[in-house]
Amino acid sequence: MDLPRSSAYYVSSPIKDRLDPQDKIEQIVLEYPRYGYRRVTAQLQRQGVNVNRKRVLRLMKASDLLCRPLKGFVVTTDSHHRLPIYPNLYQNQRPTRLDQIWVSDITYIRLENEFVYLAVILDVCSRKAIGWALSSSLEADLTVAALQSALRHRTPPSGCIHHSDRGVQYASHAYTDLLKQHGFRISMSRKGNPYDNATMESFFKTLKSEEVYLTDYRHVKEARQQIRHFIEQVYNQKRLHSALGYVPPVEYELQYKQRARTPT
Numbered sequence: 149m150d151l152p153r154s155s156a157y158y159v160s161s162p163i164k165d166r167l168d169p170q171d172k173i174e175q176i177v178l179e180y181p182r183y184g185y186r187r188v189t190a191q192l193q194r195q196g197v198n199v200n201r202k203r204v205l206r207l208m209k210a211s212d213l214l215c216r217p218l219k220g221f222v223v224t225t226d227s228h229h230r231l232p233i234y235p236n237l238y239q240n241q242r243p244t245r246l247d248q249i250w251v252s253d254i255t256y257i258r259l260e261n262e263f264v265y266l267a268v269i270l271d272v273c274s275r276k277a278i279g280w281a282l283s284s285s286l287e288a289d290l291t292v293a294a295l296q297s298a299l300r301h302r303t304p305p306s307g308c309i310h311h312s313d314r315g316v317q318y319a320s321h322a323y324t325d326l327l328k329q330h331g332f333r334i335s336m337s338r339k340g341n342p343y344d345n346a347t348m349e350s351f352f353k354t355l356k357s358e359e360v361y362l363t364d365y366r367h368v369k370e371a372r373q374q375i376r377h378f379i380e381q382v383y384n385q386k387r388l389h390s391a392l393g394y395v396p397p398v399e400y401e402l403q404y405k406q407r408a409r410t411p412t
Contacts, residue, residue, distance in 0.1 A: 169199055170207055177213045184364040185214065205362075214362055231319035236344060237335035238311035243273040246404060247304035250278070250332075252294065252312045253348035254286070255356075257375070259365045266355075266375065267294035267317075271302075272347055274404065275389050276397035277379045278302055282372050288320040295326055306331030313337045313345060354383065 169192065176191050177183060183191070185205040192199050208214045243249045249272040256263045267290045269279040279298025283290040291312075310332040312318040318336070327334055337344035359378040365371040385398045392400040 169197055169203070170211070172197060173204065173207055173213065174211070177208075186364055209362065231316065231321070232324070233314055233319065234334040234336045236311075236338055237309050237333055238272075239344065241309070246271055246273050246401060247302060247308050248273060249309045249311065250298070250304070251345055251348050252291065252310065252318065253345055253352065254291065254315070254317065255352045257282075257360055257365070257371060259367065259371060264368055264371060265290055267291045268348070268351065268379075269294055269298045270347060270351055271397075274397045274401045275347070275351070275392060276384055276401060277351070280375075280379060282368070282375060284368060286317065288317045288322050291317040291320075291323055292326060295323065299330060304330070304332070307333055309333045309335050311335040311337070311345065314339060351383075354387075355379070358382075358387075 172192060172195065173188055176188050185208050186201060188208065189199065189201045189204045192204065205214075238249060238251070241249060250269055251272055252267065252269045254265055254267045256265055262284065264282055264284050265286050267281050267283075268277055270276065271278050278301055279294045279296070281290055281293035281297060283293070308331070310327050312335075314336050317323065324334060355375075355378065359375065359382075363374060365374070383397070385396055387396055388394040389397060389400070395403070
């Protein structure tokens with residue numbers, strides 16, 4: 149028959165009747181548009197596909213199939229109070245050194261059955277997140293905890309500008325007294341002008357698009373663990389920042405300190 153010898157040893161393999169996991173994921177998301185990666189994983193396992201959550205998350209990220217939570221608006225700024233308001237010292241300022249200007253703000257994060265609130269402080273020069281706190285309460289204790297966290301890691305010189313919005317949490321005596329105790333110059337945004345704190349707005353946009361909207365937090369403990377990982381391990385140490393010449397904040401600060409030690 150003029151066939152090669154190898155043909156005598158050929159055994160056909162059974163035809164696979166199951167779809168690739170990527171195809172199955174696409175079918176599930178098409179049928180259940182609000183499914184997150186955890187539910188997609190459970191559905192795949194019910195269909196007999198041996199796959200874990202991490203792989204499903206990776207595949208869904210790559211195909212932009214992750215469910216985005218509905219973005220209900222939650223007010224975090226209450227500026228209707230009789231506490232002292234401070235002038236905007238941050239406007240048009242461009243820091244030339246570390247610990248020259250700190251900015252702070254609050255955002256909300258949706259869990260399964262509630263909202264929690266995140267307060268963060270950034271060093272404007274390096275864009276590094278130097279302090280943060282997460283709480284189910286919007287009381288001043290939240291912002292005070294974030295400021296205390298920053299002060300445990302940094303010792304800013306007297307005269308460092310601290311900028312925030314006019315919210316009652318930042319205007320409270322507990323917060324402003326702590327700022328004055330450490331020699332800060334207090335600065336607040338103009339009324340109803342979020343662009344006065346664009347650095348914080350940019351940070352929260354990054355946090356939500358690269359972490360919060362990709363994860364279904366079940367409880368506060370899980371949210372705190374994953375947000376800590378993103379802020380401290382990803383954003384500060386790994387994520388390239390365009391405003392810093394595409395280096396992470398931690399690397400930028402190391403370069404800054406090396407330049408400061410080098411004699412001119």
